[in-house]
Amino acid sequence: MSTPETTTGTSPDSGAPSVPALPDYAPVPRSSLGPALNDQGYYVGRVERNLYWVTDGTYQAAFLTTPDGVVLLDAPPTIGHNLQRAVDEVAAANGVSNTVTHLIYSHHHADHAGASSLFDPGVVRIGHEETRRLLLRDDDPARPAPTETFQDRHTLDIGGERIELAWHGPNHTPDNSYIHLPDHDTLMLVDIVNPGWAPVYLSNLTEDIPGYLQAPANALSYPWKHFIGGHLGRLGTRDDVRLHQQYMADIDASVRTALPTVDPTPYFQKYGENVWAAVKGLLDATTAAAAAPVIEKYTGVLAAADVFTPSTTFWVMESIRLDLGYASYVHP
Numbered sequence: 044m045s046t047p048e049t050t051t052g053t054s055p056d057s058g059a060p061s062v063p064a065l066p067d068y069a070p071v072p073r074s075s076l077g078p079a080l081n082d083q084g085y086y087v088g089r090v091e092r093n094l095y096w097v098t099d100g101t102y103q104a105a106f107l108t109t110p111d112g113v114v115l116l117d118a119p120p121t122i123g124h125n126l127q128r129a130v131d132e133v134a135a136a137n138g139v140s141n142t143v144t145h146l147i148y149s150h151h152h153a154d155h156a157g158a159s160s161l162f163d164p165g166v167v168r169i170g171h172e173e174t175r176r177l178l179l180r181d182d183d184p185a186r187p188a189p190t191e192t193f194q195d196r197h198t199l200d201i202g203g204e205r206i207e208l209a210w211h212g213p214n215h216t217p218d219n220s221y222i223h224l225p226d227h228d229t230l231m232l233v234d235i236v237n238p239g240w241a242p243v244y245l246s247n248l249t250e251d252i253p254g255y256l257q258a259p260a261n262a263l264s265y266p267w268k269h270f271i272g273g274h275l276g277r278l279g280t281r282d283d284v285r286l287h288q289q290y291m292a293d294i295d296a297s298v299r300t301a302l303p304t305v306d307p308t309p310y311f312q313k314y315g316e317n318v319w320a321a322v323k324g325l326l327d328a329t330t331a332a333a334a335a336p337v338i339e340k341y342t343g344v345l346a347a348a349d350v351f352t353p354s355t356t357f358w359v360m361e362s363i364r365l366d367l368g369y370a371s372y373v374h375p
Contacts, residue, residue: 068350075239075346077276085122087129090269090278093139093204094227097122097129100276102154105231106130107224108137109202112144116222116231117273120157120185127161145169145201147208148189149233150219151177155273156186167191169199171210173218211261214254215247221261228268235259236272236287238279240346245358246291247274252362256295259288290345291359293337294352298360301333302370330357 078086080100087097093108102119104126113130122129127143134141143162148170149155156178159168170178170189178188199206207223215234222231234247235258242249249255262270262284270279310324334356341348363369 068347069342071346072239072343075275075277077278083125083128085125085129086276087132090229090271091227093137094224094229095129095133096271096278097126098276099125101274103271103273103275105229105271106133106143107201107204107206107227108133108139109204110140111202112140112142114145114147114201114204114206115143115162116147116271117149117155117233118146118158118161119155119273120153123158124161126158145199147199147206147222148174148220149222149231149273150174150216151181151186152216152234153183153186155233157183158185159187160185169193169208171208171218171220173210174220177216177218211258212254213251214258215249215251217250221265223265223267225266228266229271230262230265230267230269231271231273232258232262233271233273235262236270236279236284237274238270238272238277238283240275241290241341241348241351242287242355243274243347243351244354246355249358252359253366256291256359259284259291263288286345290337290341290348291355293340294333294356294359295363297333297337298329298356298363299369301329302360302364305329305332326357326360330360333360 077098078088080086085097085099087095090096090105094105096103096105099122102121104119104122105116107114115126118126130143131141143166145167146159146162148168151174168187168189169191172192172194175188175192178186193208195210197208205226207225209221211221219234235255246252246255263281270284272279305325305328307325310321314320330353334353337356338349338352364371
């Protein structure tokens with residue numbers, strides 16, 4: 044889809060800088076959207092039995108009500124105080140405790156954990172051992188480090204409810220963990236699959252692309268019906284994870300086709316001594332060639348496929364080149 048030309052200068056009426064012309068993008072498929080938010084800017088709904096999820100339309104968290112108190116799964120700051128409001132709403136409707144006693148971190152990033160400090164210092168905070176190390180390093184008072192950690196696998200029994208935590212290696216971050224609630228047919232895995240949507244910049248700002256590409260298969264190896272991905276406005280299904288898996292596989296295949304076929308010669312002839320300009324031109328052209336068929340296939344299927352596929356394609360391409368050594372040539 045073409046991008047309108049950017050305008051600059053000042054508005055003739057006000058003398059203020061004019062607003063650049065903004066690009067148009069494909070409409071968002073209705074199937075990508077979630078339920079409407081309430082007047083306070085959140086939606087809370089039942090996942091299964093006493094497991095609930097909360098969204099502000101961009102971020103997601105979840106909580107489990109138990110006889111011993113509430114177990115909160117992540118604490119995004121954009122939801123903030125609405126987390127407790129959602130808990131209060133459910134507790135009042137069901138006659139259960141509204142006291143958060145446990146908080147499980149999916150990983151250390153502030154956009155998913157930055158409201159942790161809103162809850163009592165005595166709350167038991169649980170996370171991977173690398174989550175603790177990274178939060179101690181970052182020294183952010185909004186994100187107290189977990190006091191209870193695990194290495195590979197850990198099963199929690201809180202108020203008679205079972206929560207299985209697992210780490211299958213680095214993916215989005217070095218510490219990103221799988222949260223499985225087998226008695227609620229639910230898996231929570233954050234910042235891998237955005238149900239109904241393409242990943243945001245650089246494969247959801249992923250640090251380890253090989254691990255990111257493997258994560259959907261790991262997720263599908265668990266038995267579950269409901270998927271909590273941490274972002275946007277609706278829950279996911281197994282079909283959402285498979286669709287994401289195919290989208291990423293198509294990017295991978297397209298990159299492998301483009302890398303050996305885009306001719307670098309014109310870029311190095313054009314820019315001469317400015318080697319970085321030549322490299323940029325070559326990588327941008329290869330990214331565009333690889334992204335084009337994927338954008339065409341998924342526009343109207345995954346929301347924002349036309350917005351972020353080039354960025355994700357670039358990041359996958361760099362991993363294929365640098366992590367896997369594909370299309371790497373040794374000078375004769």
